[in-house]
Amino acid sequence: MKLETWRGFLEAxxxxxxxxxxxxxxxxxxEDHGEDARATFIRAQxxxxxxxxxxxRDALEDQADDLLARHEHDWLDGLEQFxxxxxxERGLLEGATLFAGRTAEGxxxxxxxxxxxxxxxxxxxxxLRAAEWDFLRHIERLDLGRHPERLPGxxxxxxxxxxxxxMLDSPNLTHLRALRLAGHEITGPTVQRxxxxxxxRLEALDVSGCTTFGDRATRMLTDATAPHLQSLDIAxxxxxxxxxxxxxxxxxxxxxxxxxxxxxxxxxxxxxPESFREALLDAPLLPRVGVLNFSHLSLDAATLVTLFxxxxxxxxxxxxxxDCHLGLAEIRVLADWPxxxxxRRLNLSYNSxxxxxxxxxxxxxxxxxxxxxILINNHNHLSGVSLKRLYQHPxxxxxxxxxxxxxxxxxxxxxxxxxxPIRLVELSLPQVGLNGPSGTVxxxxxxFERLRVLHLEGNRxxxxxxxxxxxxxxxxxxxxxxxxxxxxxxxxLEPLRDRDAWPLLRVLSVGLNxxxxxxxxxxxxxxxxxxxx
Numbered sequence: 233m234k235l236e237t238w239r240g241f242l243e244a245x246x247x248x249x250x251x252x253x254x255x256x257x258x259x260x261x262x263e264d265h266g267e268d269a270r271a272t273f274i275r276a277q278x279x280x281x282x283x284x285x286x287x288x289r290d291a292l293e294d295q296a297d298d299l300l301a302r303h304e305h306d307w308l309d310g311l312e313q314f315x316x317x318x319x320x321e322r323g324l325l326e327g328a329t330l331f332a333g334r335t336a337e338g339x340x341x342x343x344x345x346x347x348x349x350x351x352x353x354x355x356x357x358x359x360l361r362a363a364e365w366d367f368l369r370h371i372e373r374l375d376l377g378r379h380p381e382r383l384p385g386x387x388x389x390x391x392x393x394x395x396x397x398x399m400l401d402s403p404n405l406t407h408l409r410a411l412r413l414a415g416h417e418i419t420g421p422t423v424q425r426x427x428x429x430x431x432x433r434l435e436a437l438d439v440s441g442c443t444t445f446g447d448r449a450t451r452m453l454t455d456a457t458a459p460h461l462q463s464l465d466i467a468x469x470x471x472x473x474x475x476x477x478x479x480x481x482x483x484x485x486x487x488x489x490x491x492x493x494x495x496x497x498x499x500x501x502x503x504x505p506e507s508f509r510e511a512l513l514d515a516p517l518l519p520r521v522g523v524l525n526f527s528h529l530s531l532d533a534a535t536l537v538t539l540f541x542x543x544x545x546x547x548x549x550x551x552x553x554x555d556c557h558l559g560l561a562e563i564r565v566l567a568d569w570p571x572x573x574x575x576r577r578l579n580l581s582y583n584s585x586x587x588x589x590x591x592x593x594x595x596x597x598x599x600x601x602x603x604x605x606i607l608i609n610n611h612n613h614l615s616g617v618s619l620k621r622l623y624q625h626p627x628x629x630x631x632x633x634x635x636x637x638x639x640x641x642x643x644x645x646x647x648x649x650x651x652x653p654i655r656l657v658e659l660s661l662p663q664v665g666l667n668g669p670s671g672t673v674x675x676x677x678x679x680f681e682r683l684r685v686l687h688l689e690g691n692r693x694x695x696x697x698x699x700x701x702x703x704x705x706x707x708x709x710x711x712x713x714x715x716x717x718x719x720x721x722x723x724x725l726e727p728l729r730d731r732d733a734w735p736l737l738r739v740l741s742v743g744l745n746x747x748x749x750x751x752x753x754x755x756x757x758x759x760x761x762x763x764x765x
Contacts, residue, residue, distance in 0.1 A: 237261065245324065245346045246370050252278050255323050270307065273299040274323030281322050285630055290655065290682065296320075297709045301735035311345070314338040316353060316386045316761045317738060327351075327373075329386070331761075332358035335365070343367050349410075351375035353388050356395040368404035377438065378415030383685070383712045385739045386761045393421040400425040410436035414465070417444040423452045431456055436463040440492060443468075447475035454482035461485045465492035467525065473498045473511070480515035489520045490549070496529050503529055505538040513542045525552040533561040540569040547574040554606075558583040560592060567596035579606040581635075590618040594625055604633035608660070614639040616648060623652035635660035637687070646670050650677035657682050662714070663690035671700030680706040687714040689741065698724040702733040710737050716765055717744035725751055729758050738762045 241258040248254060255278050263271035273296055280292035300307075300320065311318060311325070314334045319327035324346045332354025335342060343366065350371050352362060359376075362368075376396060379387050396413065399405070400422065408430050413422070418439060426437070437453075439445050450471045453464075466479065476493050498511040512518065531553065539545065548571060556562075563585045566572065585592075590607070593599075605628075607614060619641065622628065634656055641649075641664035650673050659680070671693055674680055686707065691697075698720050701707060713734070720742070727733065728740065742755065743765020756763045 242344065242346060249326075249346070249348060252282075252322065259323065269299055269303050273303070277320065277323045294682065294709070297736065301708060304736070310338070310341055312760070314342065317351075317380075317383060319349070321348075329353065329375075329380070332362045336361065339365065339367070347371065349373035349375070351377075351380070351412075352399075353386055356391060359395055360398045363398040363402035363404070366404060368402060369406050371405065372407050373410040373412075373436075374399075374405070374408055375412040376416075377412045378441070381412060381414075381438075383739045384714075384741065384764060390416055392417045393419055396422055397425065400429055405430070409433060409460075410463075412438040413442065414438050415441040418442050418449075419444050419446075420449060420452065423449045427452065427456050431458050431461075433460055434458060435460050435487075437461065438463075438465040439469060440465045440467045441469070443470050446470040447472055447478070450475040451478050454479050454484055457484045458488075460487055462487050463490040463492075464488060467492045467494050469494075471497065477511070477515070480512070480517045480521075482517060488517065489546075490522045491517065491520075492523050492525065495524070495526055499529055503531070503535060505535050508535050508538055509542075513539070513544065518542075518544050519546040521546065522548060523550040524548055525550075526556055527552055527554045529556055531556045531558065531562060533565050536562055536565040540565065540571060545571065547571070549574060550577040550579075551575050552579040553583070554579050555582040558585055558589070560585055560589050563589040563592045567593050567598075570598055572596060572598035573601050576601055577604040577606075578602055581606050581608040583609065586613060587615055587618040590614055591621060594618070594621050597627075599625065599627040600630075602628060602631060604635075604658075605631060606635040607639065608635050608637040609639055616645050619645055620648050623649050623654055629653055629655075632656060633658040633660075636664060637662040638664070640665050643667055643670050643673070646673050650674075650679045652679060654679060655682050656680070658685040659683055660685075660687040661691070662687050666691040666693060666697070668692070668694050668696035668700060671697035672703055675701050675706055676704030677706055681709070683707060683710055685712045686710055688718065689714045689716040691718055693718040693720065695720055695723040699727050702727045702730055708733070708735060710734060712739040712741075713737060714741040715745070716741045719745065721746040722748075722751060725754060728755060731758070739764065741765050 241254065241261065244254040245258070255274055259271040259274035262274070276292045276296040276299070280289050280296065283289040283292070308318070311328065314337070315328045315330050317329040318325055321327065326347060327349035328347055329351040330342070330353065332352045347367065347370060352359065352375070354362065375381060376399070378390060396418070411430065411434060445466065446469070450466060464485070471493070476497055479491065479493060495512065499507060558580065614636070631654055637660055641661060643666065646666060666688065693715070697718070698715065738759070739762040740755065740759050741764040747755070752763065
């Protein structure tokens, strides 16, 4: 009776995955059967998902992670044998990165999970067999991309169309709504399968980095009606300026509002306010484009004014102005733009505006929407003068992700960040001049208690710094830790193996250090395919 009741909850969740009542009923059942921690975990994640950003939601998310730290191994029930990564959503295992070749042995276990999103790692032959798996009929998001979308980790080879034929033709993919094929060599045959089988219900498609995906494939997609498509990523493909113009002019995707394209292809003959207006600002789709990426284009203040004053420009959620030769004048234009209030992710890497430019940006009254700020910048040479103002900025207290690689932060700058009221979930500090004592600051400061991802590559932590990273409780929620090129050696082996210090750590990057093959094998016992380098 217990198993039948449990199976009933599973089927109810699968039937109505967005209905929280079924999940909360399942939590009550766990509590009635003596599994109070599991019940509390489900309720914490369900209630957190309902709340807006803020202290109450943060506390519930942290409570859920602390329960995972103590109980996740038991709750996974052996999934680690078949998965490189997994994701809990609203109390249940909804996402996993599965090894296609091993999963056949664990189908009984996987069929008992309410998975909605799967990334598959495998060979062409294993994809052929995977197409027959019955549990695929519950999958809404399928990732077959070469490189991981979230945490860095396991990659797969570059495949051609034939590798995906059986999977895309599978009669089991009846609920597919999002597909990722990034980085492969796909062409017309794959596009034809998409159009024939899935295009009418897809909400998201990512073919970024597919260098064989050109204008013909682009036109095939945008000429066919896709009533539900909301997100399309064709950045870094072989689409020319003509192909990109075709996309920007399409009327076949009425719901599309997140379009990722390489805009630099539109301006190969140079850029001016006039060419900018002709190529982009008159495009029919512009009011519904939520992502703008101008990487590697030289943008002057006049061109930015032309963009930001365009009455047809809709709300921009992500803005990338990396390596655009931005100086103080251009930053002033950006800071004065009211639309900046809608931007959640801002990338200003590899420019040359320096401390003065960052202080100019921080004077803007429109920063309250930012959740991710990327200042990876070997040219800016940002220092403590502007970084201290950044950390203390009242409109950036809800910033979740901060990337400062290539600027000199140093021990003193890290202390400034540790003393700030900011609470990040991702912090990227590669090549910023950190030393061994920096490990203590990271491990013991409450400012880092919510970190899930921490990049420290290319610093000088050494074995002392790695040991100090385990000297306090602040990094216990980490999922990913990057320690590449930090001059660490054998004494770091035991601290990095310590499950009590890193109960949730899944991805560890240790390349370009001094571990022997035998020592790396010891670490691989702990992290499996999550050991990088």
